[in-house]
Amino acid sequence: MVKQVFISGPILGMENNQSYRQTIKDICTPLGLEVIDPWNREKVLYKGTEECWWNTYTTFDFVERDLADADRCDIMVVYLPVLSAGACMEMFYAKRRGKHVIVVTELPCVSPWIVVHTDKILKTFNELGETLKQFL
Template structure:
């Protein structure tokens, strides 16, 4: 089972994605790492003059979703990218697990989730049940 961890990239978001990737690998899961493909853009504050780069990043992420069986979406804070990744994954018939360690004031990620978890431990237990 191939798992892609999605979440906000800006600020400390990329570190959170890397942490969850590490936790999954340590628990024996295969992780699809979209950040390895030189697409860590957390240092960019403004994409308005970077249209080509923006397109490359989006195409890259969508290809990684296509290669994945399950998407783990970290939804502790709003993210345009994460929302679209969730939607795209669902349109492809992928399983979507929304990870919310805090209250979720938006119905959108919850409505598209196959599973909703509130902690790392709950995430691992849920993935172990899905393993195929």
């Protein structure tokens, strides 16, 4: 059975800087991993021009779809160049559901909440491929 990797990371405030998702896909694909990327579905909502757009959208459905994606994955890769409420909630949920969680961050001080809900914390994407192999 093909293992699935969920890509999690900040969107709000970084709507025009989602290239990290392709970097993660480029690492996962040669390993035979299937990638679940909620950005493919959600990018139409994030225009970066409308403040608090979610106040006019059914946010319960929005969150439930992300949680359903997290349920389907075997491994979650979380990119945290900055703290992200959504990414941290997805990480917490996935770890509590027994998923492997890998965080890539250069943050100098990582919260104990992130440490406890992570299997491995990496400083760069350079180590991601080898780390993913440990969970295959």
